[in-house]
Amino acid sequence: MSQRKKAVSASQNKTQRRSQVCLDEDDEDAHFSQITSSQVQRAREHFTPVQIDRKVAEVVQFILIKDQKKIPIRRADIGKHVIKEYKAIYTEIMNRVCRKFDQVFGLKLVEIDPKNHIYILINKLEPIHGEPVSMRPGNPKSGLLFVILSVIFMKGGVIKENLVWNTLKKLRVDPGEKHDEFGDVKKVVTDEFVRQKYLEYVKIPHTEPVEYEFRWGLRAEKEMSKLKLLEFVGELFGQDPQSWTQQFREASTAETSSQRS
Amino acid sequence: MSPPMGDSHKRFLQTMMSNGIISASRAAALHKHCCETHGAHYVADRLEEFINIINAHLQSLFMHIRKGMSEDDGLEYYALVNVTETDITRMASDYADNELELFRKTMDLIVDSESGSASSTDILNCADSLQTKKLKKKETEHVLNKFVQDKWLNEKDGEYTLSVRCIVEMEQYMRTIYQDLIKVCHVCHNIALQCQMCENPICGIKVHLPCVARYFRARSDPRCPECSDFWPHEIPEIPHSQSQSSQSLPSSSRESTAPTPSRRSRRS
Numbered sequence: 001m002s003q004r005k006k007a008v009s010a011s012q013n014k015t016q017r018r019s020q021v022c023l024d025e026d027d028e029d030a031h032f033s034q035i036t037s038s039q040v041q042r043a044r045e046h047f048t049p050v051q052i053d054r055k056v057a058e059v060v061q062f063i064l065i066k067d068q069k070k071i072p073i074r075r076a077d078i079g080k081h082v083i084k085e086y087k088a089i090y091t092e093i094m095n096r097v098c099r100k101f102d103q104v105f106g107l108k109l110v111e112i113d114p115k116n117h118i119y120i121l122i123n124k125l126e127p128i129h130g131e132p133v134s135m136r137p138g139n140p141k142s143g144l145l146f147v148i149l150s151v152i153f154m155k156g157g158v159i160k161e162n163l164v165w166n167t168l169k170k171l172r173v174d175p176g177e178k179h180d181e182f183g184d185v186k187k188v189v190t191d192e193f194v195r196q197k198y199l200e201y202v203k204i205p206h207t208e209p210v211e212y213e214f215r216w217g218l219r220a221e222k223e224m225s226k227l228k229l230l231e232f233v234g235e236l237f238g239q240d241p242q243s244w245t246q247q248f249r250e251a252s253t254a255e256t257s258s259q260r261s
Numbered sequence: 262m263s264p265p266m267g268d269s270h271k272r273f274l275q276t277m278m279s280n281g282i283i284s285a286s287r288a289a290a291l292h293k294h295c296c297e298t299h300g301a302h303y304v305a306d307r308l309e310e311f312i313n314i315i316n317a318h319l320q321s322l323f324m325h326i327r328k329g330m331s332e333d334d335g336l337e338y339y340a341l342v343n344v345t346e347t348d349i350t351r352m353a354s355d356y357a358d359n360e361l362e363l364f365r366k367t368m369d370l371i372v373d374s375e376s377g378s379a380s381s382t383d384i385l386n387c388a389d390s391l392q393t394k395k396l397k398k399k400e401t402e403h404v405l406n407k408f409v410q411d412k413w414l415n416e417k418d419g420e421y422t423l424s425v426r427c428i429v430e431m432e433q434y435m436r437t438i439y440q441d442l443i444k445v446c447h448v449c450h451n452i453a454l455q456c457q458m459c460e461n462p463i464c465g466i467k468v469h470l471p472c473v474a475r476y477f478r479a480r481s482d483p484r485c486p487e488c489s490d491f492w493p494h495e496i497p498e499i500p501h502s503q504s505q506s507s508q509s510l511p512s513s514s515r516e517s518t519a520p521t522p523s524r525r526s527r528r529s
Contacts, residue, residue, distance in 0.1 A: 057322045106271030
């Protein structure tokens, strides 16, 4: 059960493993789409309600553990490690899992990659005023992330990495030094936040020496309310959020489209 | 059927999930904060009822918010535990196999000991004879730090004890593994690692230090509750906030009620 070992070896042979994983996933995923309704019926009769309840609980646990580390969850992994022989009733189990997340935890399982069927858990609860980032309470890094996301957003959605480092330096967080709270700041920002899908750290082509730029990651898009972020920036500068017309327009559009989902 | 969970309950549960364990006084403050945030009806001192509603819904997921007492400060804590765990699987996703083996061995040392603690020297010796893969001195120190940071162990002057989180979460596992070998407190009937013992050789009951403090409060002639022999140990003071009822709200000087952004910058 040493998932940590798996993660270590995965990063070591990334390219080799990626092709292997894709193969496995294709097999796993293909299975999902080939299930017939009679198979579903038979499965439902074969397993007792108690057994199915148990499976739902196991899937919830599995997703919670992955999400605790902010690792996106692959449908193939859920199938391989948890659902296993119950695959025929995968849809029914997942429906109940989603209901549990909603009714008990106030969380929502969202597909961030429809092609590869990758999910994340986002918070459905309204972020509290004074707690503008909808992250898990008690995390000191959320403040750091919030600042970076704000800068990116206010500057139009993509910025060169230097701007991030300079902004942080002004706040006495120097990526070149070890920070008391955050440790290796550069690693947290370019590795941890990127892996967790809060940021994207992309090479700018044809730059010599190589330069990188930052954008919002998929999880930030889903979790962060741009409107609330703009309100907070407004408070910081003592300005009406609407005074930044372009950002306000973008934030309002994002708000209405996320409310629809 | 249990009443449905409101947003206040969900927020409480989410906070429990990210913290793993919180003190009873913080739980009371959190209860107030969650109710006020979502406009739910709030009654002070009804924390147990509030948590019972959450637990009713957690039952089908084999999870539970459990209350336990810390052996160190005698205060009560609430931990979110996984009810099905019959092993230390809770830690499995965070540690390598040999690190888990070291933890089990450390737990063995602590349970075996009279003091309910294990010295770093003894733990280092274990690290050298692991079956999975040996850990070097620096690696062992690093892992021990991680155990302390993740709130599984406490460390003081080079001695390691099991944290309240560890005992509350793994009580089931420990009772299964150690059976009669594990000490149990005569007063509260929970696992007792750091405790005082009756010196009467045919009695030998164990009592937690905080339980001693409460049981022998204001008694000039302390006697063993089982055999009535004189209790020869120093009676500790009752922990500070236990002099009020365990459910009362914290005094305003101790704790702020709402998590504010500045508070979040402290590691909880």
